[in-house]
Amino acid sequence: xxxxxxxxxxxxxxxxxxxxxxxxxxxxxxxxxxxxxxxxxxxxxxxxxxxxxxxxxxxxxxxxxxxxxxxxxxxxxxxxxxxxxxxxxxxxxxxxxxxxxxxxxxxxxxxxxxxxxxxxxxxxxxxxxxxxxxxxxxxxxxxxxxxxxxxxxxxxxxxxxxxxxxxxxxxxxxxxxxxxxxxxxxxxxxxxxxxxxxxxxxxxxxxxxxxxxxxxxxxxxxxxxxxxxxxxxxxxxxxxxxxxxxxxxxxxxxxxxxxxxxxxxxxxxxxxxxxxxxxxxxxxxxxxxxxxxxxxxxxxxxxxxxxxxxxxxxxxxxxxxxxxxxxxxxxxxxxxxxxxxxxxxxxxxxxxxxxxxxxxxxxxxxxxxxxxxxxxxxxxxxxxxxxxxxxxxxxxxxxxxxxxxxxxxxxxxxxxxxxxxxxxxxxxxxxxxxxxxxxxxxxxxxxxxxxxxxxxxxxxxxxxxxxxxxxxxxxxxxxxxxxxxxxxxxxxxxxxxxxxxxxxxxxxxxxxx
Numbered sequence: 139x140x141x142x143x144x145x146x147x148x149x150x151x152x153x154x155x156x157x158x159x160x161x162x163x164x165x166x167x168x169x170x171x172x173x174x175x176x177x178x179x180x181x182x183x184x185x186x187x188x189x190x191x192x193x194x195x196x197x198x199x200x201x202x203x204x205x206x207x208x209x210x211x212x213x214x215x216x217x218x219x220x221x222x223x224x225x226x227x228x229x230x231x232x233x234x235x236x237x238x239x240x241x242x243x244x245x246x247x248x249x250x251x252x253x254x255x256x257x258x259x260x261x262x263x264x265x266x267x268x269x270x271x272x273x274x275x276x277x278x279x280x281x282x283x284x285x286x287x288x289x290x291x292x293x294x295x296x297x298x299x300x301x302x303x304x305x306x307x308x309x310x311x312x313x314x315x316x317x318x319x320x321x322x323x324x325x326x327x328x329x330x331x332x333x334x335x336x337x338x339x340x341x342x343x344x345x346x347x348x349x350x351x352x353x354x355x356x357x358x359x360x361x362x363x364x365x366x367x368x369x370x371x372x373x374x375x376x377x378x379x380x381x382x383x384x385x386x387x388x389x390x391x392x393x394x395x396x397x398x399x400x401x402x403x404x405x406x407x408x409x410x411x412x413x414x415x416x417x418x419x420x421x422x423x424x425x426x427x428x429x430x431x432x433x434x435x436x437x438x439x440x441x442x443x444x445x446x447x448x449x450x451x452x453x454x455x456x457x458x459x460x461x462x463x464x465x466x467x468x469x470x471x472x473x474x475x476x477x478x479x480x481x482x483x484x485x486x487x488x489x490x491x492x493x494x495x496x497x498x499x500x501x502x503x504x505x506x507x508x509x510x511x512x513x514x515x516x517x518x519x520x521x522x523x524x525x526x527x528x529x530x531x532x533x534x535x536x537x538x539x540x541x542x543x544x545x546x547x548x549x550x551x552x553x554x555x556x557x558x559x560x561x562x563x564x565x566x567x568x569x570x571x572x573x574x575x576x577x578x579x580x581x582x583x584x585x586x587x588x589x590x591x592x593x594x595x596x597x598x599x600x601x602x603x604x605x606x607x608x609x610x611x612x613x614x615x616x617x618x619x620x621x622x623x624x625x626x627x628x629x630x631x632x633x634x635x636x637x638x639x640x641x642x643x644x645x646x647x648x649x650x651x
Contacts, residue, residue: 143168144263147191148175149182149208150224151200155247159195162252170259179203186216187297193262198225210525213240214357215295220262240358283352285311286364290354293412304409316350317405320367320376323412324384325419327360327528328393336363336391345383360419362412367401376401384430394528395422396430420482424530441481446472450494457501462544466565467611469537474615476530491533492524495540502544538566556581557595560588568607571631574600609645612638
């Protein structure tokens with residue numbers, strides 16, 4: 139029986155290492171061949187878009203984009219690529235990061251020999267073949283299934299960039315027997331293990347009208363369900379059956395959000411179906427866990443990257459000037475924009491917030507020479523978890539953590555620690571129906587006593603301080619957004635619009651509120 143040929147790509151900044159690896163592979167028994175090599179991460183990523191590779195030999199530390207830095211992009215763009223990490227470092231923390239990032243094998247350069255190299259590659263092959271055998275038992279890997287998988291991956295990795303490009307690429311594949319009646323795609327955001335059991339169900343259990351279901355794993359947390367319904371002439375019946383299928387998924391699977399595309403009658407519309415399903419799935423970022431969104435019910439707003447860049451510049455300036463309250467207002471402006479427009483470029487947004495957090499803390503440390511601000515759990519909580527957020531509400535929580543962190547440093551030192559803590563809580567919740575009792579519970583103090591020392595130290599009662607915060611923010615929203623006054627009233631927790639108007643007019647006239 140003819141053995142499968144495995145293609146290997148090498149990324150390492152040390153030329154002798156690349157040359158030695160290439161020599162060993164090219165003079166092996168013929169089971170491996172070199173697909174290409176690169177001296178740095180950025181060039182390597184670009185080359186991987188244009189070549190076919192099964193296994194990547196990747197240096198853990200390189201100038202510029204390191205191997206560790208590359209792992210998220212590699213798993214996102216090339217989910218079927220097996221990664222072997224090369225390292226000069228024996229420290230356990232590097233290996234831990236690599237294994238968490240999806241690395242299958244690793245070895246130290248100082249200890250590698252030709253024998254250990256091929257033993258490592260054999261281990262990778264055994265894992266790949268075991269997964270393939272498992273997939274074959276779960277759902278036969280036909281030529282048609284492979285076509286769907288390859289085209290879906292090329293769309294998701296943006297090597298197919300538009301409808302016309304898809305039509306041209308489709309000519310490279312044999313005609314499909316399926317998807318001649320009712321094609322639609324579901325994009326599912328889930329945890330690592332929640333979708334594996336769907337293969338155990340018969341199609342009729344999921345929907346009696348379901349004729350084809352291909353499961354395409356994009357990343358550890360995103361899977362496409364490429365579906366075809368039997369020919370049904372009634373659009374109402376079709377819509378009803380898709381709804382029933384979505385409800386079945388909700389009853390039998392654990393997931394964060396599902397996006398559902400429009401229904402199409404030809405596979406030539408596969409590009410649109412995949413794009414729509416992903417767009418609808420990302421819309422769930424603004425909702426709750428377990429949301430199911432149809433593409434026609436989502437926003438089509440494009441992300442205004444220039445606007446976000448402007449907010450970032452303003453926030454960094456405010457960090458330099460230690461304008462803590464203004465930083466909060468700018469953060470609120472960002473969240474107000476996102477909640478209003480609901481743009482779907484979620485990976486960009488998560489990167490944006492991570493960069494913003496890094497910049498804000500870096501500027502703070504540079505300005506204050508306080509390098510302890512991110513000691514302990516704060517660092518991992520803010521920076522390691524931001525890219526794992528599945529919902530905007532989680533990003534808000536991490537943002538509040540950062541603001542509270544900065545707030546402890548920016549508050550007037552004449553205030554006692556307990557009052558600073560109370561002010562932090564109020565500033566984080568003033569748009570809610572917050573009471574003095576809520577604040578006292580948060581700072582673990584009797585409400586009456588807290589009210590007395592709050593007024594003594596700040597010169598304002600709790601209610602006056604809270605109202606001033608709300609009116610300051612209301613004035614900002616009125617001057618800088620298109621929100622109606624009654625919408626702002628509701629946003630700030632006022633149920634009585636007349637009362638809000640009276641308080642706001644007093645605020646504008648300079649009277650005591």
